[in-house]
Amino acid sequence: MRPRLNLISLGVAVIAKTVAFYEALGWPKADSSHDGFAKFDLGGVVPGIQSRKAFAMDAHSDTSESSGFSAMALAYIARSAEDVPRVLAKAAALGAEYRRRLNGLYMATFFGAGAVGSAAGGWAFAHGGWALASAIGLTLPIAALLYFATERAQCGEPASVTR
Structure with a gap:
């Protein structure tokens, strides 16, 4: 497994406002962005912006408004589809499961x-x-x-x- 992050997902209240902020900083918005999800390529690490509600649904969280849901995730993109089960098994073996x-x-x-x-x-x-x-x-x-x-x-x- 390569030791690097590829995607940082952020859940925000208003996507358009957040996208405008990062564009104002000079971050180039990816062509594959759309109204529900915007990406900025920062030379290998890509911040992804989506609504807190959509992010909560993706994360199978009960609510997007509680203080317990952070609306942030780190993602690793495997080199190939065959690499995914091996990486997931390794993460699970290392305890990558939320415990209360x-x-x-x-x-x-x-x-x-x-x-x-x-x-x-x-x-x-x-x-x-x-x-x-x-x-x-x-x-x-x-x-x-x-x-x-x-x-x-x-x-x-x-x-x-x-x-």
């Missing part, structure tokens, strides 16, 4: 708890051998089981009805 923040919290908690558990296990073994390490190791699962048992009982109770 909750997944990051889970991973941080998982690895943080693992580090704390390793430190506690080492301390327990150093101060009380296998007996203390095993006792601590059994305490947390038993506490979790007791918590689970009490939650199940609460969930099985009928809800009160107020009329």
Whole structure:
């Protein structure tokens, strides 16, 4: 894969106004531009301008007006059609999939708890051998089981009805 960008897509409120701005800067508009999408060739990198609404539809976003939709994308144009699956597979292998923040919290908690558990296990073994390490190791699962048992009982109770 060549290490370069080919297309930078920007979603804007008013295409004509944005196109006029870049043309005023002296950027040459590509002949293949049209009312819904304008391109400017900058010597290998091409900014593409389209409406935020059209960009949101292309990105399968629920809305083009929320603060969560950035209306910006970076694109890589492969050298051939045969190159596309290989590049996509490589990007997917590198984690090119949007993950929600909750997944990051889970991973941080998982690895943080693992580090704390390793430190506690080492301390327990150093101060009380296998007996203390095993006792601590059994305490947390038993506490979790007791918590689970009490939650199940609460969930099985009928809800009160107020009329």
